[in-house]
Amino acid sequence: MTDATRRAAVAERAARAGGIVAKETFREPLTVETKTDKNDLVTAADRDAQQQVIATIQQEFPSDALVCEEDVTVPGADDVEIRKRVPETGPAWVVDPIDGTANYVRGIRFWGTSVAAVVDCEPVGVATYLPAERDIYTAGPESVTCNDSAMSVSDRSDPETFATGLIGWWALKHGDPYTDLFEAAAGRFGDVRRFGCLQGSLALVAAGGLDAGFMPRTPHPWDAIAGVHLIRRAGGTATDVHGDRWHHDSEGLVVSNGEAHDEVLAAVREGTSVEAAD
Known part of the structure; x- marks a missing residue:
């Protein structure tokens, strides 16, 4: 297995793991906080899902950089830095634990957990998992799929x-x-x-x-x-x-x-x- 293939597999595994955590409290009572403005929302589910994504990644790549939306501590690794910018060189993981938090808190199914493995600023493997929709989109060195079936963009030209x-x-x-x-x-x-x-x-x-x-x-x-x-x-x-x-x-x-x-x-x-x- 090449390094890129391994990273793509971990991206999918981490997205699934984070999405499962988030789905546990979907449509359950939530405490909703705001960040930059009244419509920029965050919940405990965002943080819990991100911690699970990071834990999954660190099982295989404990020293890689982490670029994540939420500022959370990493259990058992309090010295881990959560970055906001992608490093120009070296490996990194770019994580959105719940993309579509506003949908999530309203009980709308269209939200997901997204993980990208990048090396020298270029993605080598990615996964976007929409647990409530039961869809996962992945791309690695050998394939690009939706629910394990090959996918492609539309062919409409008009x-x-x-x-x-x-x-x-x-x-x-x-x-x-x-x-x-x-x-x-x-x-x-x-x-x-x-x-x-x-x-x-x-x-x-x-x-x-x-x-x-x-x-x-x-x-x-x-x-x-x-x-x-x-x-x-x-x-x-x-x-x-x-x-x-x-x-x-x-x-x-x-x-x-x-x-x-x-x-x-x-x-x-x-x-x-x-x-x-x-």
């Missing part, structure tokens, strides 16, 4: 038939620009949806359920690295809002099946006044 996703988040004060973006997309595509779970939405693009997705703001690495890798491995395209190849600190994120990516970029530019790269 933008007017596209189902697209407005992904990511926004604060209330940024409402007007997002209204412009929605209107620009609605005028070009057959459907515009928002699911409230960024990694889940990216997985839908990889599996062909959505044809494209877009956000003008830079996502956190734990919100996007796994999903972008799924899309690329499934044959799709991921760029920043200027059309350049997406990197984890790029401006915005635009993903598609690759058949009409320029049209998706055009909608984002129209809705946000973003200019194309030279």
Whole structure:
């Protein structure tokens, strides 16, 4: 087994383990806290799931860097640092214990646990597990799958038939620009949806359920690295809002099946006044 194959297997195992922990309290009474604003939510389930993900990873890779959404202590390893940025060199694990916490606390099934194994800033194995939906999306050196079946992006080429996703988040004060973006997309595509779970939405693009997705703001690495890798491995395209190849600190994120990516970029530019790269 190669190192990349091993890391991909651990990513899947860790995502499943964290998702199982989170599912134990799904639709149970919860104490909900806020972080940066009243709509940025966190629960004990987020922290418990992250601890389980980390514990699973550290069974195999105890010295690797950890890039995680939540600030939690690691049982038995209090000196472990939780980072917020992906290191440029060496191995690291990028973890979102519950992507879609707002859905989770409302009893909406579309939420998931996402784990990406990266080496020198490039993903080598990822998994996004949606326990309540009973779906797991994985990508490793040999395969890209949904529930162990090979998957690929859609083959639609007519933008007017596209189902697209407005992904990511926004604060209330940024409402007007997002209204412009929605209107620009609605005028070009057959459907515009928002699911409230960024990694889940990216997985839908990889599996062909959505044809494209877009956000003008830079996502956190734990919100996007796994999903972008799924899309690329499934044959799709991921760029920043200027059309350049997406990197984890790029401006915005635009993903598609690759058949009409320029049209998706055009909608984002129209809705946000973003200019194309030279």
